Amino acid sequence: MTLDRTERRVIGALIEKRYATPEQYPLTLNYLLGAANQKSNRDPVMTLNDFEVEGALLALREKGHVLIREREGGRVTRFAERYTDGLHLTDKEAAVLAELLLRGPQSPPELVRRANRMAHFEGVPQVEDALRGLAGKHLARIMPKESGRRYLRWDHRLYPEAEAPQVEESPPPPAPPTAPPEAGLRDEISALRADLDELRRRVERLENQPA
Numbered sequence: 001m002t003l004d005r006t007e008r009r010v011i012g013a014l015i016e017k018r019y020a021t022p023e024q025y026p027l028t029l030n031y032l033l034g035a036a037n038q039k040s041n042r043d044p045v046m047t048l049n050d051f052e053v054e055g056a057l058l059a060l061r062e063k064g065h066v067l068i069r070e071r072e073g074g075r076v077t078r079f080a081e082r083y084t085d086g087l088h089l090t091d092k093e094a095a096v097l098a099e100l101l102l103r104g105p106q107s108p109p110e111l112v113r114r115a116n117r118m119a120h121f122e123g124v125p126q127v128e129d130a131l132r133g134l135a136g137k138h139l140a141r142i143m144p145k146e147s148g149r150r151y152l153r154w155d156h157r158l159y160p161e162a163e164a165p166q167v168e169e170s171p172p173p174p175a176p177p178t179a180p181p182e183a184g185l186r187d188e189i190s191a192l193r194a195d196l197d198e199l200r201r202r203v204e205r206l207e208n209q210p211a
Contacts (some may be wrong), residue, residue: 001138002160006056009036009046011065012101014081015094019118026069026078029053041114043103087137092130095119097139100156105143107151 003011013035018025027035029050036048057079060066065083070076084094095118096111103114108127121127131154134140143153 001158003060003158004056004160005046005163006048006052007060008101008156008158009042009048010053010056011060011081011083012098013038014066014079015084015098016102016118018081019091019095019098026067026080028076028078029057032057032079041102087139089137090130090133091119092121092126093133096127096130097134097156100140100154101158105153105155107149107153109151111154 010032013032014027017027017031017035024031033048033050033053036053037046039045057066057068060081060083061068064086065081067080067082069078069080071078084097089097092115095115098118099106099111099115106114108124108131111127111131112121112124115121115127121130131140134156135142139157140154141157143155145152
C-alpha cells in the first residue's frame, strides 16, 4: 500500500478537495496541479509539472485508486479518488489521512485545526478516534516520543521504506566540566597537608598527657 512522494501529494490533494471544495470536484488536471503545488497547508511545498502529475495519476489509476471522468462531451477530463472508498474510510478518517499525506507527522491538536475544513471535529478525542481507526487499517502510526514536544505525533504509513521519516534523537546532555589536571593535583596536595597537620596535633596532645 506504499505510494511515492508524488502519488502521495496527488492522492492527498484529491481527498482534500473532495471534502473541502466539493463544488470543484472531480478535479481537472490544471486544478489538481495547483492543489498539489499549493503553498499553504503543504509540507514540503512542491513544484510539480503537469507531466509528473499525469504520471502519478496513471500509476494511481493502475492501482485502482483514481477514476477518470469526462464531462462536456468528452472535452474536459476530471479526476476523482477512490482510495478512501476502497478502504471504507469514514469522512473523519479520510480528512485526517489527507492532512497526514499533505503535511506529514502531526499531533492531534494540530489535526483538529487543519482537518476541520474537511470534516467537523468537536475536539481532540474525535481526531484520536479517527487516528485509531486509521491505525487499525495499517494506515497510521504513532511516532516515537520526541524531546521538547508536549504531544505525541502521528504519521501515515504509506511511505516506501527508503522514504520513511526518521525521528531525530535528542542529543545527550553535555558532560559536566572537569577541572584541569593541575587544579586537581593542587586540591589533592592541600587535602594531604590538612591530614598531616591534623595528625601532628593528635601526636602533640598525646605527648603532653601526664604519664
